Structures are given as C-alpha cells and as structure tokens.
Amino acid sequence: MRVCVNLADYEQAAKLRMTKSAFGYYAAGAGDELTLRANVEAFQRLRLRPRMLVDVTQRDPSTTLLGHRVPMPVTVAPMGFHRLAHPEGELATVRAVTGQGLIFVASTMATSTLEAIAAAATGRLWFQLYCFRDREITRSLIRRAEAAGYSAFQLTVDVPVLGRREADIRNNFQLPEDCRVANLEPYGLGSIRGGSDRESSAQEYTDRLFDASLTWETVDWIRSQTRLPVMLKGILRGDDAARGIDHGATGIVVSNHGGRQLDSGVSTFEVLPEIVQAVRGRVPVLIDSGVRRGVDVVKALAVGASAVQLGRPVLWGLAVDGQAGVERVLSLFRMELDNALALCGCPNLAAIGPDLIARRFAEFLS
Ligand SMILES: Cc1cc2nc3c(=O)[nH]c(=O)nc-3n(C[C@H](O)[C@H](O)[C@H](O)COP(=O)(O)O)c2cc1C
Ligand SMILES: CC(C)CC(=O)C(=O)O
Numbered sequence: 001m002r003v004c005v006n007l008a009d010y011e012q013a014a015k016l017r018m019t020k021s022a023f024g025y026y027a028a029g030a031g032d033e034l035t036l037r038a039n040v041e042a043f044q045r046l047r048l049r050p051r052m053l054v055d056v057t058q059r060d061p062s063t064t065l066l067g068h069r070v071p072m073p074v075t076v077a078p079m080g081f082h083r084l085a086h087p088e089g090e091l092a093t094v095r096a097v098t099g100q101g102l103i104f105v106a107s108t109m110a111t112s113t114l115e116a117i118a119a120a121a122t123g124r125l126w127f128q129l130y131c132f133r134d135r136e137i138t139r140s141l142i143r144r145a146e147a148a149g150y151s152a153f154q155l156t157v158d159v160p161v162l163g164r165r166e167a168d169i170r171n172n173f174q175l176p177e178d179c180r181v182a183n184l185e186p187y188g189l190g191s192i193r194g195g196s197d198r199e200s201s202a203q204e205y206t207d208r209l210f211d212a213s214l215t216w217e218t219v220d221w222i223r224s225q226t227r228l229p230v231m232l233k234g235i236l237r238g239d240d241a242a243r244g245i246d247h248g249a250t251g252i253v254v255s256n257h258g259g260r261q262l263d264s265g266v267s268t269f270e271v272l273p274e275i276v277q278a279v280r281g282r283v284p285v286l287i288d289s290g291v292r293r294g295v296d297v298v299k300a301l302a303v304g305a306s307a308v309q310l311g312r313p314v315l316w317g318l319a320v321d322g323q324a325g326v327e328r329v330l331s332l333f334r335m336e337l338d339n340a341l342a343l344c345g346c347p348n349l350a351a352i353g354p355d356l357i358a359r360r361f362a363e364f365l366s
Contacts, residue, residue: 006293109130162210229251242278310330
C-alpha cells in the first residue's frame with residue numbers, strides 16, 4: 001500500500017477497504033454535493049500573511065475548551081456507525097482520540113453504547129444528542145450520559161429531517177445485522193434495516209423517530225433536563241447563534257453536517273465571521289465541515305473560532321487501521337498544524353490573529 005502522507009490519502013485507502021454502501025454512507029453529501037465541495041473550497045480559498053523573524057523553536061498548540069486543557073484546538077465530531085469502518089468501532093476511535101488528550105464527541109447513533117465508550121475512554125467525553133419524538137428516550141439518554149461521566153452535550157439542530165443523500169438511496173443503505181444503534185437498543189430501536197427497497201434505511205429510521213418539531217422551546221427543555229453545558233451543533237447564521245446564547249447555549253458549533261443536510265447551504269467557513277461577530281466572545285465557537293489540513297485550524301482561529309471538529313478523516317483512519325489508523329490521522333493533522341504555526345510565525349495560539357488573513361486583491365483595489 002502507498003504510504004498515506006495526508007488525510008486525503010486516508011480517504012483513498014479507506015475506499016479500497018470498505019463496501020460500496022458503507023463508503024457511500026460516510027463520504028456522501030446531500031443532493032448534488034455542492035455544499036460538501038464548498039466546505040473544503042472555502043478553507044482552501046483563504047490565503048495567509050505569514051509573519052517572519054519570530055522565534056518559533058518552542059511551539060505550543062494547546063488551549064482550553066470548556067475549562068479543559070487540550071493539546072490542540074481540535075475535537076472529533078460526533079459521527080454514527082463507526083463499526084461500518086472497523087469491528088471495534090467507536091471503542092477503537094475513543095481510545096485513539098482520548099489517548100492523545102483530545103475530546104471525543106460520542107454520537108447518539110453510535111454502534112457501541114455510550115457506557116461502553118466511556119469505559120474505553122482515557123480522557124474527556126462530550127455526548128451528541130438527537131432529540132426523539134418520544135421525549136422519555138431523550139431524557140433517558142441525557143441521564144445515562146450524565147451517569148457515565150460525559151461532561152457536556154452537543155444538541156444537533158440541523159436534522160429536523162435527514163438530507164437526501166442519493167448514494168444511500170441508490171445503495172439502499174442498511175446497517176449490517178452485526179451493527180446496531182447500540183444506545184437505542186434498550187428502547188427496542190437498535191436496528192436500521194428494512195423500509196422501502198428504494199430508500200435509505202437511515203432515512204426511514206429518522207423520519208419515524210426524530211422530532212421534526214424541534215424549536216427554541218425544545219432547547220429550553222433540554223437545558224432544563226441537565227446541569228451540564230449544552231452546545232448547539234448545526235448553526236449557520238449569526239442571529240441563530242445569538243438566540244442560542246439567549247437560550248443558554250454554552251457553545252456554538254458552526255456546522256452544516258459535512259454537507260449532508262441542505263445542499264446549496266452555505267459553507268461553514270464563509271459564515272464563521274458573521275457568527276463570531278454575533279457571539280462576541282461570550283461562548284466558544286467551534287467549526288466543522290471541510291476541515292482537512294492543519295493550516296485550516298490556523299485559518300479558523302484567525303477568524304475567531306476557538307477550535308475545529310474533525311469529521312470524516314477520522315473514519316478513514318479507522319477503516320484503514322483501527323485505533324492505530326485514527327492515531328496516525330490525528331498525529332498527521334497535529335504535525336501539519338505545528339508546521340503551519342511555525343511558518344506563520346506563531347509560537348502559540350495566542351499569536352494567531354486576524355492580521356494573518358490576506359485581503360483579496362479586489363478588496364485592495366476598492
Ligand atoms: C458518517 C457520518 C456520520 C455522522 N453522524 C452524525 C451524528 O450522528 N450526529 C451529528 O450530530 N453529526 C453527525 N455527522 C456530522 C459530523 O458531526 C460533522 O458535522 C461532519 O462530519 C463534519 O464534516 P467533515 O466530515 O467534512 O469534517 C456525521 C457525519 C458523517 C460523515
Ligand atoms: C443516522 C443519521 C441520523 C446519522 C447522521 O447524523 C448522519 O448520517 O449524518
């Protein structure tokens with residue numbers, strides 16, 4: 001096998017190892033995948049103005065997120081069904097992520113229970129919450145996550161219904177028999193199979209069970225159920241971010257679900273300035289969707305984000321080599337970040353500021 005030297009190489013290597021249906025589920029965006037592509041392109045378009053003649057022999061990319069010290073401003077985004085990539089699924093991922101001191105965000109749709117993930121972890125965990133029509137299920141998930149030691153929630157607000165992921169429809173995506181929605185098993189909802197043979201079973205499952213009537217009142221209700229911090233994941237507008245803070249959100253995750261929901265929706269990086277401005281430093285702003293290079297972290301922080309969340313590349317590492325594959329993906333990413341910091345003249349994250357951002361030539365002339 002060719003050596004993987006960046007995260008894109010891991011995607012190619014993972015594709016060779018996975019079934020068409022599983023790879024399609026991980027890789028796909030909604031519709032024409034316009035937003036999926038725009039996410040990566042938005043990061044790529046921004047150019048940086050590196051600062052010279054700064055002593056960068058000592059470099060420290062560490063930071064604090066919700067009161068917890070982390071070695072770099074990167075968390076692993078919540079993603080469902082890790083066992084499609086590797087038999088050890090989320091357990092391998094969480095060992096790799098927390099082993100490097102990073103925060104793992106466990107998905108409601110994990111193929112290991114949140115309790116088993118917590119038992120395998122050696123560090124900080126957050127729990128991603130989907131709100132079910134049956135509020136008792138949602139309440140029970142909150143209780144279980146608290147009891148298992150998770151320290152914050154990310155409430156996902158961008159899935160009132162699932163986006164149309166056409167790869168899944170074409171492949172009639174089903175979870176294999178040995179992959180279960182483990183957290184939902186106690187409520188008799190562990191299987192994602194069946195439905196129409198022209199649809200994705202994930203679509204059928206979410207249509208049946210997820211609460212499409214989610215509103216700001218639901219955010220209040222979730223907050224009333226827990227004393228833990230609740231971040232809102234899936235915010236794409238400054239006014240929604242400000243409103244979220246009014247409703248007690250303790251963090252904003254700028255996300256379009258990796259281009260899997262509204263196709264033609266804005267890329268996350270292009271709306272980051274608007275959201276940073278609306279938040280005014282009151283809570284941390286995280287960004288995901290399209291982060292593929294260490295230098296993207298510098299770009300996000302220069303615009304005012306506190307951290308990024310890494311999505312699909314972690315699954316590619318898992319598919320290629322289980323825990324070791326995830327460790328290697330994270331190490332590569334960290335090396336890229338370290339290199340970018342040094343070359344920008346930033347010995348630490350405090351040195352990253354808006355002055356690093358190059359204005360476009362057209363703006364120069366106007
Ligand atoms: C295979 C897959 C499964 C996902 N499952 C969830 C999920 O269960 N809950 C959630 O809030 N977001 C989910 N997401 C969205 C991610 O949390 C994140 O927003 C996205 O992957 C970031 O984009 P990127 O993959 O381009 O880095 C999923 C994404 C992928 C690719
Ligand atoms: C089954 C889905 C709801 C999981 C998810 O969030 C996704 O596939 O993007």
